[in-house]
Amino acid sequence: MSQLVKYGKNLINSQHANLSYLLNLFIKLLFLLGFVLWAWMFSLNSSHTQTRFSIEGVTQHSNGEKVFDSFTIKQLEFFDETRLIVLNQEFEIINYLSSIQLAIAHLLEQIGLLFCAVIVVISLLLWHQKKQHKLSLFAFGFVACALFSGCFTLFNLDVNNGLSLYASIGILIVCFVFYACCYSLLNARSQTASTLLAFASQSGTAMSIAERFHKQLPNTFDLRCLSSLTPDCLGQYRQVLLIASTYGEGAPPETAVTFLNKMKKTQTLTSKVNFSILALGDRTYQHFCAFGHQLAHLLSSKGAKQITDVIEVDRGDKDAIGHWWQQISHFIGNEQSTVSLSDNYHRLNTRSNTLVNPKKPKRAAHRITFKNEGLTYQAGDLLEVIPKYDAIKCQQMLREKGFDCQQQVIFQNTEMPLFEAVRQSNWLGENATSAQQLVDVLKPLPPRVYSIASAPHESNIEIFVRRHFDDLGKPGLASNYLCDLSENELISARIKHHANFNLPKRHCPTILIGAGTGIAPLISLLKGMSVNEQRLPAWLFFGEQSKSTDFYFKDEINAMLSDKSLTHFTPAWSRDGGGYITEQLELHASSIKKWMLDDNAMIYLCGKQKGFGDSVISCLKSILEERVYQSLIEAKCIRVDLY
Structure with missing residues (x-):
């Protein structure tokens, strides 16, 4: 069952092209079943409507009135209610089915209703794809028409009740013609979607740029x-x-x-x-x-053709992005070969700047x-x-x-003193x-991001x-600039949404693992x-050197x-004898496993990748098994933000 659920999740998370294919497949199957049921109903009615069967226990008076004994009436009422026979007003049998035929009819009826339900579910999933609204609306309309035609509602052999067989086949034919036209149009449009931006x-x-x-x-x-x-x-x-x-x-x-x-397993x-x-990266890293x-190498080895060289982008360099x-x-x-990459930064006033570990x-x-x-922003x-x-x-x-330091210049479409322009550029x-x-040839400094x-x-x-x-003891530009801010000093900043590290929409237990300044987004979460209003279990693992100075x-x-x-x-206070955070995780391995596998918990991990992050990921893979860990990553039940 778990494998079936996992397959279903993978299917839902796959491309809308696969869902569109399934939708068209089930609509075609529904059409086929509708025509089969209609043909059977038509055959039964045509073959037996004119046939009359004598009924035992019936006495006819001289005035022509028929009288049924009580046993015969009960038998007729039973067979009529169970649809094994169909009677007219004179209690004459005008149609009949064997019990096997009736069972098959009801089975086909249930299959038809199941197909309708599947089409509705797939249509609801496709509705979230903005380009699939028309296809979803058509599918809803088709299901409504199919149910209205009577082919997949209560199996009824009496042509005098509900829609006639000819009205039903008429509705089915109209639906089929409409489907053929819509399918041709939608398929033609889908073929034009020949380019994928991933x-x-x-x-x-990368998501923001895309x-x-x-x-x-x-x-x-x-x-x-x-x-x-x-x-x-x-x-x-x-x-x-x-x-x-x-990454890292x-x-x-x-x-x-x-x-x-x-991709590696694909021939x-x-x-x-x-x-x-x-390719986005940071030149301060070795790789x-x-x-x-x-x-690029992997795709080329699998037969794909590279149409341009890999364009490298150092910390969001807008010139490199624009060139690509x-x-x-x-x-x-x-x-339109140009796109605006400029961002609207806001002026934020510094309220306080507190050194928390002066020792x-x-x-x-x-x-x-x-x-x-x-x-406006979200936690994380x-x-x-x-x-x-x-x-x-x-x-x-x-x-x-x-x-002249105070001379006015234009930098990044803004007028400012020369020294202010130089402060924000890579002038050497x-x-x-x-x-x-001088200002015209300067490039602006790349922004830095910090967890809220x-x-x-x-x-x-x-x-x-x-x-x-x-x-070598050289101070970092951004961190020292921020740590030296004084009260009421203005900075230029903006919110950068981090969808991979926001709170989930569902309410669930949460495990938060951080070390050093990596605790910041965990506090926000x-x-x-x-x-x-609904309080659920939350477990914070935090690692630092000493409780007295680093709490x-x-x-x-x-x-x-x-x-x-x-x-x-x-907590894991490494210099107070509390060990490292991986030791605490291993100590609580059974509880972590239960939270993740039985209670559907979430894990948030934040901190430095080198040392801390790599060791924690290795520890979690050991606790949960690597296959399970990767499946939880895919399901976004484990969210990682390492730097």
Whole structure:
């Protein structure tokens, strides 16, 4: 049974093309069954309507009136109610069925009703696909007509009751002609959907870019997540455009692992497919854009043709993204080869900036809050911030080059002082003949994203930032910029939705696993769950060095434990003898397994990938078994946000 349920879920999560195929198949079967039933009814009525059978126990008086004895009347009433015979007003048998024939008739009737139910269910599933509304409406209308025609309602041999046989066949013929016309039209339209725009996203960046591009394309272009695709699905398209994020040190997003495994097992694609890949990554990692190149090599080895080189994008470089889109637009014949990639950033006012562990200057962590000026977000979303270089240092460098720091320039379509433009750009000290000429060649700094620790119902937006230094002791740009913010200082930021890490629509037990600053989104999720009237078990595993200095969000955690919005809290203080978080997970392995497999719980995992994240994932695979772990990833019951 579990395998059947899993197959059903996979079928529902597959492409709408498969559902459309099933819908058309069941409609055709329903037509066939309708005609078979009608032909049988017509044959029985034609063969036996004129036949009259004598009935024992009937006395006819001299005036012609027939009198039935009580036993005969009871027999006739019984056979009439069970449809084994059909009587006219004079108690003459005008039709009859054997018990076997009647059983077959009712079986066909139930099969017809089952087909109707299947068509309605598939139509409801297709209704969520905006391009399938017309097909779904047609299917609903067809089922209504089929039921109205009487072919799949109570089997009735008496042509004097309900619709006549000729009216029924007329309705069926009209339905069939209408179906043939609609099917031809819908099939012709579906064939024009020859291009697929797919994305593999971990934090939502690839999905956001894909959705923006899809708005520029005709409605016949499909937009899909790589997690919902199979190798056979790729064969349905002539062009496949892929936007792929590389996760951590060269790994694919968690949701893309299943597709990769299926593709590796495939001998060759069923048809010739052209593809192009836009690879997203971060050059600070050793294996920059590795997943995009891996995907390109794999598709080529299976017979797909690469129509452009893999375009690498470093931290959302808009020029690289625009260059790829120009190439693709030319290939697919899209008239609009440019797309706006600019984002609307908001000015947020800093409310507070609190150092929570002053005794650890090398691991300084800051809770920073901003006044929420009407921004909407969900628990688990991110705050995307434009970092800036130190103002004093930028002004000093400009003066050394002979520039007026306060001279007004146009940067990113906004007028501002020269030093402010330089603060937001990648200026390395190059010279120019004028301030505006200098600004014109500068590229803006890429934004940085931070998990939100507050909840949507709160008046402030809070992030939790650790001051970062590289191996040579050089301070990180964005983290130090944020940790040095003073009260009322303004920043440029916007909400970045993180659909892979939001709360589920269903209410269920939740296991949250985090370490270090990775606790921030988990606190947001717990706050989001606390406003629900229905309180369900929530279990927080948190790892840090010492309870006395690193118990972040202590007051919030204790408050949630008191009001039962957090039911279990298991810390792992590594330097206090509490071990590491994987040891705590192994210690509670049986409970975790029960929560996930019996209670349909969710797992949220957040923290650094190197060390913490890799070890926790390995531990969960051991507890749940790797096959089960991957199936839970596909079902989005395990959600991962590692950095």
